[in-house]
Amino acid sequence: xxxxxxxxxxxxxxxxxxxxxxxxxxxxxxxxxxxxxxxxxxxxxxxxxxxxxxxxxxxxxxxxxxxxxxxxxxxxxxxxxxxxxxxxxxxxxxxxxxxxxxxxxxxxxxxxxxxxxxxxxxxxxxxxxxxxxxxxxxxxxxxxxxxxxxxxxxxxxxxxxxxxxxxxxxxxxxxxxxxxxxxxxxxxxxxxxxxxxxxxxxxxxxxxxxxxxxxxxxxxxxxxxxxxxxxxxxxxxxxxxxxxxxxxxxxxxxxxxxxxxxxxxxxxxxxxx
Numbered sequence: 298x299x300x301x302x303x304x305x306x307x308x309x310x311x312x313x314x315x316x317x318x319x320x321x322x323x324x325x326x327x328x329x330x331x332x333x334x335x336x337x338x339x340x341x342x343x344x345x346x347x348x349x350x351x352x353x354x355x356x357x358x359x360x361x362x363x364x365x366x367x368x369x370x371x372x373x374x375x376x377x378x379x380x381x382x383x384x385x386x387x388x389x390x391x392x393x394x395x396x397x398x399x400x401x402x403x404x405x406x407x408x409x410x411x412x413x414x415x416x417x418x419x420x421x422x423x424x425x426x427x428x429x430x431x432x433x434x435x436x437x438x439x440x441x442x443x444x445x446x447x448x449x450x451x452x453x454x455x456x457x458x459x460x461x462x463x464x465x466x467x468x469x470x471x472x473x474x475x476x477x478x479x480x481x482x483x484x485x486x487x488x489x490x491x492x493x494x495x496x497x498x499x500x501x502x503x504x505x506x507x508x509x510x511x512x513x514x515x516x517x518x519x520x521x522x523x524x525x526x527x528x529x530x531x532x533x534x535x536x537x538x539x540x541x542x543x544x545x546x547x548x549x550x551x552x553x554x555x556x557x558x559x560x561x562x563x564x565x566x567x568x569x570x
Contacts, residue, residue, distance in 0.1 A: 305557065305561070306557070307553040307554075307556050307557040307560075308554055308556075308557025308558065308561065309557075310550075310553050311549075311550045311551065311552070311553030311554035311555075311556075311557060312554060314546060314547075314549070314550035314553075315550050315551070318367055318371060318547060318550065319371070321364055321367050322368045322371055325364045325365050325367065325368060328364050329358075329360070329361035329364045329365060330348075330349065330358060330360060330361055331348070331357075331358035331360075331361040332358075332361065333357060333358065333361040333362040333364070333365040333366075333517050334357070334517070335357065335358075336355050336356050336357060337352055337355075337356030337357065337358070338356055339352050339356055340352065340353075340354055340355070340356050341353065341354055341529055341532055341533035341536070342356075343533075343535065344535055348360065350363065350535055350539045351533065351535040351536065353522070353525050353526060353529070353533065353536045354525065354526075354528065354529055354533065354536070355525075359522065359535060359536055359539060359540070360539075362517050362522050362540075363519065363522065363540055363543055365517045366517045366518050366519045366521070366522060366540065366543070367519075367543075369430065369503075369513075369516045369517060369518040369519075370500050370503060370504070370518050370519050370520070370544070370547065371500075371547075372430075372434075373430065373433060373434050373437070373499060373500065373503045373518070374496040374497065374499040374500040374503070374547075375496055376434045376438065377433075377434045377437035377438040377441065377495075377496075377499035377502075377503075378438070378441075378492050378493070378495040378496040378498075378499050379438070379492070380434070380435065380437075380438025380439065380442075381437075381438045381439075381441040381442040381445055381492065381495055382442075382445055382488060382489075382492035382495070384438070384439070384442040384445070384446070385442035385443070385444065385445025385446040385447075385448070385449060385488065385492075386445060386446075386449050386481060386485065386488050388403050388406075388442070388446045388449075389445060389446035389447065389448065389449025389450040389451075389452075389453065389488075390450075390452075390453050390476055390480055390484070391403065391476070392404060392407075392446070392450045392453070393449065393450035393451065393452065393453025393454040393457070393480075394453040394454075394456075394457050394472070394475075394476050394480050395472070396454075396457075400450075403446075403450075404450075407443055407446055407447065410440065410442075410443045411443055415440045416502070416505070418436075418440060419436050419437065419440060419502065419506065420506075420509075420511065422436045423436065423506065424511075428506070428511050428512055428513050428514070429513050429515075430513040430515075430516055433503055433506060433512065433513060434499075437499045437502050437503065438499070441498060441499065441502075444491055444495070445488050445491055445492060445495075448487045448488055448491055449481075449484060449485075449488055452480075452483075452484030452485075452487065452488075453476075453480050453484055455484075456479065456480050456483055456484055457480065461479060462475060462479050462480070465478075465479060486558075486562035487559065487562070489558055489562060490555050490556075490558040490559035490562060491555065491559075493551055493554050493555035493558055494551060494552060494555035494556075496551045497547070497548040497549075497550075497551035497552055497555075500519075500544065500547060500548060500551075501544070503518060503520055504518070504519055504520030504523065504544050505520065506520065507519075507520025507521040507523070507524050508523050508524045508527070509524070510524060512524070519540045519541075519543050519544050520540075520544070522536065522537070522540035523536075523537045523540050523544075526538075526540070
């Protein structure tokens, strides 16, 4: 019971911050004070009444860019994390439940991705196929499933020996049905928590790509704002500072949600209740 109580507070804080961010993203046109793409005459103007968080080197309103950037960064983070969650759950479930040669092959693939410098692989793919938002989401999702696969494999290996799974096998249920009806639904809790944390990882990866100038140039993202402000750190500190703080707060929100879910949903902790 103590673990559940300890998990509820960070979960509530994280969900509160996330709810605010989602509302900002949805109502961006109503909240933004300027067109985030519109060039202005006031270059690197400090925060004030007209431009709440100042302007960047091209005269664009930083506040409005951050508001619209919420849409991009949240979308990339959620979609990439969902892709990694689905792939990791399926591969880990298959490896842990079927075992044998299939498990060995999938484990080796998992190990290859573990030792591979993922960020450099992402850089390579972006350089070859372009930095559109779709490509960024796909490549981050396709390279971040390893943790989920390892968690699901461990869950499947444990669950396959449980009485209800053995009973289902004994009455003739197909293995694929057992996998999707019993193994994955009962082993999904750690993956839910880990996937939530992966959202923050995806947002940071996209921010890193944008900071290197490899983000989608056609959309506004927080990482792109930080990238644009790097040349004005002394004369326009607000450009990178406020967008950087937004990234930190968002990453913290998803970490708190993931940590709270992990404390509440973890089977080991639930066993003490």
